[in-house]
Amino acid sequence: MKIEINSRLVKDNNPIRVPGGPTILVTPPISESYWLYRVPLKHGQAIVVFPKFGLLGCGFAKEEDWNTNLPLQVDAKRLFAHIKHNKRFEDISDTECVAAIKLLQEFVKALEKVS
Numbered sequence: 001m002k003i004e005i006n007s008r009l010v011k012d013n014n015p016i017r018v019p020g021g022p023t024i025l026v027t028p029p030i031s032e033s034y035w036l037y038r039v040p041l042k043h044g045q046a047i048v049v050f051p052k053f054g055l056l057g058c059g060f061a062k063e064e065d066w067n068t069n070l071p072l073q074v075d076a077k078r079l080f081a082h083i084k085h086n087k088r089f090e091d092i093s094d095t096e097c098v099a100a101i102k103l104l105q106e107f108v109k110a111l112e113k114v115s
Helices: 076-086 094-114
Strands: 037-040 046-052 055-060
Touching: 037 094, 046 094, 055 076, 055 094, 076 094
Parallel strands: none
Antiparallel strands: 037 046, 046 055
């Protein structure tokens, strides 16, 4: 397994602050290229990490039901159980998916230590 880094990603929009009012978070323009890091699996499917409202979200690149993800720091097995129905391809093993999530979690932790 290998991690790919997306150098073209448009960064998350800053929150909109209303003086004396609430902070508003706006969904960024999401497309197939909206990911920071990913682990390719098979058939164009991948586990991706992307900015989401000040956190890093994790889910599948290709989804049947859009917007099924959790924060990256959630336990890898729990995260996979939540996104599993979007796996799409039987020949991608559950074990492979959990390993990809763990690899991304370790990668992001290592990046945080460096910065």
